[in-house]
Amino acid sequence: MKIYNLLITCFLLLLTSGALSAQTFEELVMKSYEYSDANELPAAEECLKNAMRLEPGNKLNYALLTNLGTIQRRQGKLEEALLSYTAALGQRPSDEVILLNRAELYTEMNETDKAIIDYNTVIAHFPTHEKALYHRGLLYTGKGEFLLAQTDFEFIIDTYKDTLLGRLGYAILEKARGNYDDSEVIFNYLADKYKNNMRVLEERAELYFLTKRNSRAMSDLNKVFAATGEPSAELYMLRGRVKLAQYEKASAAVDFKKAGELGYDRETVDRLIKESF
Numbered sequence: 039m040k041i042y043n044l045l046i047t048c049f050l051l052l053l054t055s056g057a058l059s060a061q062t063f064e065e066l067v068m069k070s071y072e073y074s075d076a077n078e079l080p081a082a083e084e085c086l087k088n089a090m091r092l093e094p095g096n097k098l099n100y101a102l103l104t105n106l107g108t109i110q111r112r113q114g115k116l117e118e119a120l121l122s123y124t125a126a127l128g129q130r131p132s133d134e135v136i137l138l139n140r141a142e143l144y145t146e147m148n149e150t151d152k153a154i155i156d157y158n159t160v161i162a163h164f165p166t167h168e169k170a171l172y173h174r175g176l177l178y179t180g181k182g183e184f185l186l187a188q189t190d191f192e193f194i195i196d197t198y199k200d201t202l203l204g205r206l207g208y209a210i211l212e213k214a215r216g217n218y219d220d221s222e223v224i225f226n227y228l229a230d231k232y233k234n235n236m237r238v239l240e241e242r243a244e245l246y247f248l249t250k251r252n253s254r255a256m257s258d259l260n261k262v263f264a265a266t267g268e269p270s271a272e273l274y275m276l277r278g279r280v281k282l283a284q285y286e287k288a289s290a291a292v293d294f295k296k297a298g299e300l301g302y303d304r305e306t307v308d309r310l311i312k313e314s315f
Contacts, residue, residue: 062092063089063092063093063096066085066086066088066089066092067085067086067089067098067102069082069085070082070085070086070089070105070109073085074109079109079112079113080113082109083106083109083110083113086102086105086106086109087106089102090102090103099129100126100129100130100133100136101126103122103123103125103126103129104122104123104126104133104135104136104139106122107119107120107121107122107123107126107139107140107143108139110122111143111146114301116143116146116147119143120140120143120144120147123136123139123140123143124140127140132159132163134160134163134164134167137156137157137159137160138156138160138169138170140156141153141154141156141157141160141170141173142173144156145173145177150177150180150181153173153177154174154177154178157170157171157173157174157177158174161174166197168194168197168198168201168203168204169203171190171191171193171194172190172191172194172203172204172206172207174190175187175188175190175191175194175207175211176207176210178190179207179210179211179214180214182214184211184214184215187207187211188208188211190207191204191207191208191211192204192208194207195208202228202232202235205224205227205228206224206228206237206238206241208224209221209224209225209228209241210241212224213241213244213245213248218245218248218249221245222242222245222249225238225241225242225245226242229242234265236261236262236265236266239258239259239261239262240258240259240262240273240276242258243255243256243258243259243262243276243280244276246258247276247279247280247283250283252280252283252284253284255276255280256277256280256281256284259273259276259277259280263277270300271296271297271298271300271301271302272297272302274293274294274296274297274300274302275293275294275297275302275306275307275310277293278290278291278292278293278294278297278310278314279310281293282310282313282314287313287314287315288314290310290314291311291314291315294307294310294311294314295307295311
């Protein structure tokens with residue numbers, strides 16, 4: 039969710055051209071960076087809002103709105119973030135960065151079809167956009183539209199010969215299809231080639247769990263948790279499931295509780311916590 043470069047680039051260009059007529063606007067924008075870097079997100083949000091109130095017609099406001107959406111998203115204000123991204127797109131309808139951010143937000147909000155529409159728009163303008171194709175393929179996989187997902191991943195592999203994303207997507211697809219042996223071959227190749235890629239290990243850990251090789255799953259998960267500053271709800275949920283399968287019920291319940299605190303489906307969390315006792 040780091041999209042500050044877009045704003046910084048535009049901001050410096052306007053500074054150079056002398057287009058920023060109000061010093062106060064400049065100060066508010068720069069202060070928002072400082073607050074964001076210090077993780078003081080409510081203060082950063084207010085600075086950006088005040089800057090736009092001060093100069094509602096400023097040509098930079100699409101970038102401020104994008105940054106605002108990201109700051110709101112980091113605070114869990116997903117509906118507000120959606121409004122901010124959508125307002126930014128009202129000014130720049132084909133902007134790649136804003137579309138990608140809104141697509142990721144829609145995915146986070148379980149609005150899969152809307153996320154796919156945004157990725158479609160990116161791909162319409164940038165037909166070989168690797169990230170958009172990869173994420174669209176993952177969404178197709180989640181919907182069970184495996185042939186569409188396969189088309190996206192194969193296109194990435196054909197276009198980018200050494201692609202990590204294309205092969206990772208294909209491994210995830212084969213796992214979803216139940217082709218565990220084929221999936222494992224790809225995961226093992228990627229884990230050997232990209233030794234520090236935690237997403238590969240996380241996905242392989244799930245494969246090991248699905249194939250009842252829980253010690254191997256835990257080995258991968260231990261590496262992921264050690265390297266990840268802020269583990270996701272999905273990671274805690276997966277580790278909890280592995281622990282539960284290993285009869286480490288009390289520890290599993292702790293992970294399920296943490297997953298719930300991070301926003302995982304409450305009904306699923308409560309059911310698994312009950313199974314842990």
